[in-house]
Amino acid sequence: MTEASLVVTDLRVEFSGFVAVGGVSFDAHPGEVRFLIGPNGAGKTTCIDAITGLVKGTGSAKLGEKELLGRQVHRIVRLGVGRTFQTASVFDELTVLQNLDIAAGRHRSSASLLRSRRGTDPSIELALEETGLTGELATPAGILSHGQKQWLEIAMLLVQDAKVLLLDEPVAGMSQDERTATGELLQRIAAKRIVLVVEHDMDFMRRYATRVTVLHQGRVLSQGTVAEVQADPRVQEVYLGTADAMTEG
Numbered sequence: 394m395t396e397a398s399l400v401v402t403d404l405r406v407e408f409s410g411f412v413a414v415g416g417v418s419f420d421a422h423p424g425e426v427r428f429l430i431g432p433n434g435a436g437k438t439t440c441i442d443a444i445t446g447l448v449k450g451t452g453s454a455k456l457g458e459k460e461l462l463g464r465q466v467h468r469i470v471r472l473g474v475g476r477t478f479q480t481a482s483v484f485d486e487l488t489v490l491q492n493l494d495i496a497a498g499r500h501r502s503s504a505s506l507l508r509s510r511r512g513t514d515p516s517i518e519l520a521l522e523e524t525g526l527t528g529e530l531a532t533p534a535g536i537l538s539h540g541q542k543q544w545l546e547i548a549m550l551l552v553q554d555a556k557v558l559l560l561d562e563p564v565a566g567m568s569q570d571e572r573t574a575t576g577e578l579l580q581r582i583a584a585k586r587i588v589l590v591v592e593h594d595m596d597f598m599r600r601y602a603t604r605v606t607v608l609h610q611g612r613v614l615s616q617g618t619v620a621e622v623q624a625d626p627r628v629q630e631v632y633l634g635t636a637d638a639m640t641e642g
């Protein structure tokens with residue numbers, strides 16, 4: 394597994410002259426659950442979109458020595474950068490196993506695909522175990538709970554052996570139990586991979602973040618540990634009235 398870090402430097406994204414991300418720098422390392430937070434429209438998703446090649450950005454986003462900006466989406470995926478979206482994008486009519494097979498097949502040779510037909514692939518078994526979906530192997534993804542769908546998406550990134558997981562609001566709409574299970578899952582995954590979480594849920598962020606970057610109007614307002622950003626008066630000001638939970642707990 395990689396020891397490489399994700400280092401974003403002076404990232405800028407403009408949409409027809411509107412600066413959505415105006416020079417953002419942060420880094421994320423294996424071993425930490427890194428959070429990107431900020432009010433609506435702060436530029437969080439756009440940062441992820443730029444890192445994954447969906448929108449054009451300037452500046453730099455490096456995974457180890459490899460520059461990601463300027464590469465095509467599929468090449469960035471091949472370098473080991475995976476993401477989830479705010480809405481789960483699994484194949485509802487296919488089973489959990491079939492979804493994982495498709496995810497695994499994307500970067501597998503036909504010889505290994507042939508081998509995998511003779512039994513469940515070890516990487517799939519591992520991903521199922523890791524995400525607690527082993528019992529749902531034959532369940533159509535469409536009837537999974539909201540939380541399980543998100544875990545399936547994460548499992549799909551694991552079977553692709555993603556070195557970087559960029560997760561956009563992974564616990565939105567989840568029950569408290571599902572949030573706890575997700576937080577613990579992210580901590581396990583982050584031991585060996587880079588995990589960057591975009592979230593609005595302050596309680597979740599407080600419980601599971603190792604370090605946090607706060608964005609506001611396309612710029613970094615504050616970054617540090619949860620305690621450091623919570624104590625930052627600029628952060629309190631921005632969150633006052635929108636997420637007053639920022640300073641609670």
Ligand SMILES: Nc1ncnc2c1ncn2[C@@H]1O[C@H](COP(=O)(O)OP(=O)(O)OP(=O)(O)O)[C@@H](O)[C@H]1O
Binds near residue numbers: 411431435436
């Ligand atoms: N394709 C686009 N074209 C024009 N403007 C865009 C586009 N995508 C995003 N924006 C604008 O860029 C800004 C940042 O949007 P972004 O979705 O990154 O914010 P966010 O922090 O992820 O917000 P939220 O928490 O609401 O998802 C917003 O003002 C948004 O309207």
